[in-house]
Amino acid sequence: MFSMTDYDKLQLIMEESPEKKELLTRLLESHRMEVSAISHEIRNPLTLVYSTLQLIEAQHPQVQSIRHWNSMRQDIEYMNQLLAELSDYNNGEKLTLTRTDSSAFLKTLVLSFASSLLDSDIEFTSRIAPKLPIILMDPVKIKQTLLNLLRNAQDAVSSLQELRRPSIRLDAEYTDCKLLISITDNGIGIDAADLASAFDLFVTHKPGGTGLGLAIAKRIITAHKGTIHAESTPGIGSSFTISLPVQQDA
DSSP states (O other), X not given: OOOHHHHHHHHXXXXXXXXXXXXXXXXXXXXXXXXXXXXXHHHHHHHHXXXXXXXXXXXXXXXXXXXXXXXXXXHHHHHHHHHHHHHHHHTTTOOOOEEEEHHHHHHHHHHHHHHTTTTXXXXXXXXXXXXXXXXXXXXXXXXXXXXXHHHHHHHHHTTOTTSSOOEEEEEEEEETTEEEEEEEEOSSOOOHHHHHTTTSTTOOOSTTOOSOHHHHHHHHHHHTTOEEEEEEETTTEEEEEEEEEOOTTO
16 A cells, blocks of 8 residues: 555656656556455455354353453454545545535534533633635545544543643634644643654554554545644644645635
């Protein structure tokens, strides 16, 4: 599979001439179809295996006490999650663009996320500037990206315990024809060495992580011709900033 660096290099080559763009576009599409076919062929029998395990548990609850049963079940759940995220990554560049009121979109999103924190001690705040523009974007995939970053922030602050009150903040503003969205937390932070590879495929420093979440986020934002940037200080917190271009006539 291509890495994010490989894709970045291919994009630069594609910009050199229409002929190169056409050839590499066909190559990438063939690559996507191959990955999709492999994922599909694996997910089908794996889903059947998982369904069978659930049926066995329902009919014979005592099997849950068998050594390694739960770990086997968790392994299958992890593989299903990995294949689902691999599919998301593979389709990250396929956008359904819609003219979207970014203010209404973000307000709905923060309300949804805030409601998920009602039973926690996490302080969540949002600062959405007034009169944000209409923007051409894929609202489903941008929502997926932002919720992934917010959940990462939730994971990062969940281990603070008595150190300080965990907090997450979302900021949004419009400047220089760009919509800027930042998600900041006061969590455990990320080491500089780990931060450098944070958007690489299958690189994760989170227990149970697949190493695809941030790679998917970058691919989706890049497909929107935007950028995503991360800053972090261990022991202080992290901030992820997305920049999306806003069409002048939007």
